[in-house]
């Protein structure tokens with residue numbers, strides 16, 4: 001009779017811990033959901049800043065190239081003016097040498113004009129490329145800003161929506177925590193803190209610990225099934241429960257994801 005009482009007590013403790021784990025995992029899930037969005041928002045803001053830097057570099061390059069085109073155009077104009085002047089001067093030369101010299105100058109200026117025209121063509125070709133690139137950055141920025149705004153809205157919605165759920169779950173968690181003996185609750189909290197996925201209570205799955213997946217010795221498995229004492233995994237330290245406890249409890253829970 002006495003041993004039967006102890007058996008029920010340990011089982012109750014395990015059920016209590018398991019229920020607490022379910023509630024706490026739900027709280028974890030809410031925090032995780034919210035936790036990724038601020039990071040995403042930060043990433044998007046960084047990316048947008050990066051693209052804007054690229055955009056401003058393109059703008060500078062475009063301005064620089066446009067100025068070079070203008071310079072070359074001015075150079076052509078002054079060469080043309082010189083040619084005009086040489087042609088006039090040729091009408092008043094005193095000898096052949098002066099005439100030839102002016103012809104050479106004119107040829108030189110004509111070459112200079114050709115060279116400037118060639119450069120202008122090159123600059124314009126680069127300019128049209130840069131203009132396409134800057135258009136791309138505009139599109140990229142517009143896309144990212146759209147994504148950013150959507151993420152911000154999503155985050156706001158999640159915060160508003162989950163705040164109540166989280167508070168409710170926290171109250172449930174505290175309530176359950178109050179009825180679990182302190183020593184056990186402390187152990188549970190300690191294990192939970194040590195685990196990246198926050199799972200302190202796991203079931204045995206295919207002869208292995210559901211937390212670290214190490215195979216459990218047969219005797220240990222029998223001990224777990226008997227629900228007579230609280231057994232922890234010798235590999236990861238998590239509290240192990242028999243699946244049958246879970247199945248019973250699962251009926252009352254809509255969603256149970258222990259593979260997180």
Ligand SMILES: [Zn+2]
Nearest residue numbers: 209212233236
């Ligand atoms: Zn384990």
